[in-house]
Amino acid sequence: MSASVKAAIKQGLFTALALSLVTTFVSPLFAGALTTDVTTAKGNETGSDNILGGTPTRVTWEAVVDEGEQVVGVDVVYPQGSSFSDESSIKVTVLDGTTRMNPENTASLDAATTTAKVNFSEPLQSGLRLRLEMYKVSLPNVDGAVSLNGTYKLADGTVKDLGASPSIEVTYASVAEGISNWLDQQPFVQAWNSVTFLRLFFQPQLIVSSIPTVATGWLISLGLVLVGFPLAIPLGLIAAFMKISKARILHILAAIYTGVVRGTPLFLQIYIAFFGLPLLGININQYVLSILVLAFNSGAYLCEIFRAGIQSIPKGQFEASRSLGMSGTQTMFSVIIPQTVRRVIPTMTSEFILLYKDTSLLAAVGVMELMLYSRSIVSLTGNMTPYIVAACFYLIVTLPLIRVVGNLEKRLALADNGGGAPKKKRKGRRDAFSQMREEISSTTETIEAAEQKVAEVQVETAAAMAGDASVAIDTNAAAARAQERHEATPTDTDERGDAS
Amino acid sequence: MKHNWSKALLVACVSVAAIACLALTACGGGSSKASSSSAASSSAASSASATTTSAGYKLLEGGKLKVVTSAEYSPMEFMEGSDIKGFDIDLIKEIGKRLGLDVTISNQAFDSLVTSIAGGKQFDCSISAITINDERAEQVKFTNPYYDSNLAVVTLANSPIANMDALNGVPVGAQSGSSGEEWVKENLKQSTYTPFQETPDLLAALRTGAVQAAIYDEPVAKNHVSTEYTDCKVLNVIPTGEQYGIIVNKDNAALADAMNKALADMKADGTYDKIAAQWFSAK
Incomplete structure (x- = not known):
């Protein structure tokens, strides 16, 4: 995963470098x-x-x-x-x-x-x-x-x-610019653009021509959070252990970390990191610094998520494991943590979504990411359309994840209730269904009985007419035929009604 | 069953949005074809009713001139406590006085000013050291120029950059959407460029070394290095001969005309020079 991220970042950096070297003065x-x-x-x-x-x-x-x-x-x-x-x-x-x-x-x-x-x-x-x-x-x-x-x-x-x-x-005109220029000439585009609101927010030419640039920013934003978030996980885990630890000093340290980070806006933390650290003589590449700030921020939130997850496991499990002769560490890593993981995954995913959206704050300090790429076009064209394009690029990632979180939460609730609420509902639904089926089959049974009666009457009539034993076999055949027809169309009551 | 419900809801939402969009297109299309009064009628339809004054120009609110600026650019416009002050502010207040209007000043990021005025629903005009150029003139209407400016290159006082030739290749910064940004992009092809939304951020980056030169307007740069930023210097002034103009909505050219008249009067009777002398000691 991190290799692809690195590649994305590298690509972003390379693009920037290439652009600056394209022409020589x-x-x-x-x-x-x-x-x-x-x-x-x-x-x-x-x-x-x-x-x-x-x-x-x-x-x-x-x-x-x-x-x-x-x-x-x-x-x-x-x-x-x-x-x-x-x-x-x-x-x-x-x-x-x-x-x-x-x-x-x-x-x-x-x-x-x-x-x-x-x-x-x-x-x-x-x-x-x-x-x-x-x-x-x-x-x-x-x-x-x-x-x-x-x-x-x-x-x-x-x-x-x-x-x-x-x-x-x-250089030669690009494909996107070509399409954009073509759109410029189209009457429907001109009509669309004659409405101020549509022109300023949904200008077709700008949607097309801004996509390549905004996509570059999107890759960088995604890269930042895909590298930063995995870094935040161990940080959060360590802080969570410190927080539930009995050693007072560790607890206090972790409490300060989460308190300060969660108690101040990320925006401010970014400013301090970007303008404060260099004054201390610490000069880090701005993308690396972005990742570190994001990880540092997210770590504090993950700490609380992990801590809550660990503490949500009933105390009885600790006691049971310890009474089986497991050590504290063993209990933690082979009994508690595996159960915690499942519980914290939905919340962690939400935290990932938040962090991904928060990469936009880096625009303020000049980190070229999704927001800044779109803003640079907005400021050049005086048109808001690139922001709409940027919104779409955020949604590409967040919407599926929001859905994933929803599903995970449903499943978790299901497991926690031991086949709880959602399953019950489905069971209820199934009950209604089988009830309907029962009704149908009882109807068909009535019809079947009627048919059989008809057949019997036929047979009786025939027997009365012929008085032959061979007809008795026919009776059975008629009954079997009726049975077959019933099986072939078990729910088609109308047809069966007609047939009867 | 539940899934079908949410799907149906989604479909309903999308179709409502689509219908709204179509309705909007239809309305907008109609009024834009109508005539020059389209802006007045369309904004009258929305909650803010525009009023047309006897002088022929339109205002969002009768008797009021709503001005927006980016107050991070001393001495042109800047915050002092909660007040917005500066040369531009005094100038627009004087213009408002001459037009008999109450001036209200709002603050907004520089790179969104042109868009705001082009939208035409929030503010009547913007004065914010905005350089007149054709790209902006496509979106908004400029008044006549009211101030001549140039660009300046600001570096730290002890910077190793000795001259303009040494500038191409070092990391530089400018304000997002400014004429300085355009100059950097066109002329310093070998430099890595970082845009900043506001000038204070740009100067903070200059002090930290994230950028080694900042390119922005000469009067502001000269004021900065002689006041709060004495650890910086103006390396060079780039003669661009750019001029500032006040921007108004394109449908409201009459307001620009009224302002032009007020500006000309102010220059003729010495009020302009008096205001300028207050803010530009050197010039």
Whole structure:
């Protein structure tokens, strides 16, 4: 079990690492009058930093006017395969150091040549930074680096080449994004989305495109609790033994542990562990720390569950085992514990469900789990849909478990009552059934008797007519036939009624 | 028998939910086709009745301007005891005064502000150092910009990170849903990025070493390092030239217009500068 968990966590970590290494930032150092020093595109794959080709994104382009030059216009040309749409737009920002300037300008996007054109009525002086943000433009659908080119115009009319900009790493559009883009175009999706509530909570495109990301978070959450919970079991067991131990010091220690942990919110414990421990010089990987906090928290609850379980075994069992010559430890491990296990399993499962849900609290300290993955999409899109997707991912695990707990509890009640309540009910039901059956068979018996009478009458008539002994055999045959028919359709009273 | 009962109950629940959903779709579809007054009519149908003022804009409650902010961003907006204070707060109170409205301020996580206003049932507007950009403008309506800002890189005062080039590759953090987050994701491809819901958590992580740099808005960063966070420093200011705007629901552009007028008046008569001087000593 723990191997698969480790794999899941490893996968999560690996994904995060891979994402951060997907692209390399090339710093631009080429001579030119207008030095392009920043060209970036916003990640447009839902929930990741990948830049997908052929999918609208926001491209940011920045350049600084060099010494002794005055720039009046810039044309930024997109590589072949790029496209602009009607929704594309451009925003121009000019900065002097960190102070925003507002020079008069005209900016446009030319879809035919995929060129962003900016012209200034007053030339930009050297040292000024020009920042262009181009919204909803699509980069070519390729797998690799692309860069922007273009020209710029000086105040004296000369036109110079911009040179290649820093490159942007583009990848192919994923399946989920493809479906999402297809949904974008569908009239029924547009109609659905025209309702604010449905658009903000159940947007079809976002449901599709957020599933891969939220699923990653789901695996991590599941991994955290699948590793953390088994760690909590021995912890809880040891604490439970300490708590029922006669040694006062052990009892006090366990009481402090469970009291403090159960008496404070897990949220607070997470904050203390994540922000307090590093201050003490203890630096642990945040996933490992998450597991430890979860185990530490759950251990206290499990302690109480185990303690209650052990103490629920009648004292007579201790006494009986001891009188058979078993030692205290023997009694505990071969008589008491096996009975306890069965009793605590439903409560433990509930505790597992609680702990699984509580992994969401780790989002507050930046642990990338289910909640934070969905929240990162919510904060980017301003749409609540990923939360609904996240809810489904929580339910995938909790609903079946809740059912399991219910069944276990029923069975436990059954065993405790020695074939108690539920079985009785079923027995009662069976009684009603057999009563019905009895009624049916008594009816059929009446019919049968009537039939037999008919047969006898026939036989008598025949005997009276023929006075032959061979007919007596026929009588038996008729009776047997009646019997056979009855057996073939024992409950079909209507037909039998008709037959009679 | 018992199983059949619970199954029947489940079926009943699901069908009720489905019918409710359909009814909702039908209603919503109708009203959205209606006209610009759809938002007013649909919220009138729900318990909170929106009122349209003489100035043409709508308010959730007559005579009141319900404002939501994320009060963890001093000096823009922050909690002092149980009061929410700051530059943005003074600004919106002044706007409310000029529109003749009582201003009520609520507190909420930053990354849910745009969603709240887009929903349009809880608050009239939000002012919370929200950078104007097209993605947000798709969901909500911005007023004219009221403040120019940049991003800042904050590190510990004794951090080994000497310059911006050394930043790419170290663990960094930003506020979830902020422009700082977007900048990190686009520009620091080799860094591991950790989002935090509120800036105090981000700075706590910076102090513990969980992240080695925090990227957020310049005025807030400068205020932090000169007040509570003297053990930190602003490594660099990233010139992004971003601007803050107040957001209102898309169906309520008239409210944004009224606010724009109030803002312009405040700038003209010096009230704006007076408020700014109170909160930004350096600028």
